[in-house]
Amino acid sequence: MPSLIGTSLAFPGSGLDQAQPCPRTIRRLIAWTILPVSTAAGGALAGTLDPGYVLASLGLIWAVFCAAQLFNPYLLRIEDKDFP
DSSP: OOOOTTOOSSSTTSOOSSOOOOHHHHHHHHHHHHHHHHHHHHHHHHHHSOHHHHHHHHHHHHHHHHHHHTTOHHHHTTTOSSOO
16 A cells, blocks of 8 residues: 655645645735735824825835836837737
């Protein structure tokens, strides 16, 4: 009788000792943890800094990011008919 010690029943022959989590489970875990962390970070920033300056700086960072995406070579080829 063959021994089952060290083998995986979920992925036979793969060498893994336990099943891997589904990608949807990972995304759900990230989504559940982002809201409390971002709320705490926002509260800490609002408590120590002027909220107007925080919002203005975040808006400036967002505007610079959007302007940089205008020169992204991958996004420039989205509507290019000659590109395969």
